[in-house]
Amino acid sequence: QVQLVESGGGLVQAGGSLRLSCAASGRTARSNVMGWFRQAPGKEREFLAGISWTGGSTYYADSVKGRFTISRDNAKNTVYLQMNSLKPEDTAVYYCAAGRVWHNVAVGSNYDYWGQGTQVTVSS
Numbered sequence: 707q708v709q710l711v712e713s714g715g716g717l718v719q720a721g722g723s724l725r726l727s728c729a730a731s732g733r734t735a736r737s738n739v740m741g742w743f744r745q746a747p748g749k750e751r752e753f754l755a756g757i758s759w760t761g762g763s764t765y766y767a768d769s770v771k772g773r774f775t776i777s778r779d780n781a782k783n784t785v786y787l788q789m790n791s792l793k794p795e796d797t798a799v800y801y802c803a804a805g806r807v808w809h810n811v812a813v814g815s816n817y818d819y820w821g822q823g824t825q826v827t828v829s830s
Contacts, residue, residue: 715824
């Protein structure tokens with residue numbers, strides 16, 4: 707089992723920044739990829755960014771490329787999502803997830819464990 711706890715969400719004005727954290731515990735060695743997703747009301751869950759747990763490879767959705775940065779601190783078993791130039795359309799619940807294989811990094815079904823989510827609200 708892997709437990710994931712997100713933090714860092716909140717209310718920010720358009721153009722502002724937030725950094726989300728995802729603390730992982732449990733059998734994290736079995737998770738080869740960590741990802742960030744979001745879901746806005748009435749919309750489907752959307753992949754944002756992924757990072758390989760050991761190799762440091764990253765992959766981004768086009769919608770956030772250049773604005774969001776995923777990183778990890780293996781010593782702390784924590785994954786981060788730095789979000790800059792936030793827009794009102796970035797408002798959503800943000801989730802981190804632990805997955806199995808890197809080549810399916812953007813596929814939700816690749817992820818076995820999910821955090822509880824953290825709300826991000828961007829005001830205009």
